[in-house]
Amino acid sequence: MITLSIHSSLEAIEFLAAITTKLAENGISVNAVSAYYNDHLFVSVENVDRAFQLLLEMSHSTDGK
Template identity: 40%
Template sequence: MDSHIVRERTAMIASMKPVLDAGPYFFCSTTDRAIISSCADKALMVFVESEGVPLILTSPDAEAHGFNTDLPMSRIVLEVFSALDGVGLTAAVASTLANEGISCNVVAAYHHDHVFVPQDSAGTALDALRSRQRQAEKEAG
């Protein structure tokens, strides 16, 4: 993995290298401390909000705890090591997918950004992001 931090907008987009992880993953939320404890080490993400604790879970874990699994999501990992204070990558990704009519939920983690899209749109989303990356590569020269 290239650990060089990229901060400049066009460079982040040109270097994003989207990789598909088909999942499926499910966005869930609970206030039940037993479920939180049971899922914490298996969840792809755990966050604390005033309404509860959102979790991103795999299908077996979501189903085991009775969560709704009506919206399976795939994850696209942006392999670029973007700076936490970098400006424009999330906007570029969201607008690229919006132009294709694809909803997305972006989780900006420490090393990479993770873009969750409806599983049935994952291939189109990946193609659109790769196209946007190629465009940025040309812009970067």
């Protein structure tokens, strides 16, 4: 489980959609769960390192891609 430790609105579906799309484009299946304060991403153990790398790249990108 990867927890996205930013407080996002439950209505901010574009945020989670962008993340799950990026992971899917890189062959990583994800089950996303939106909770009240955080979003959680469940990825297979063999994909955790690559998923973290992609999320880090996205966090440094100015266009969110």
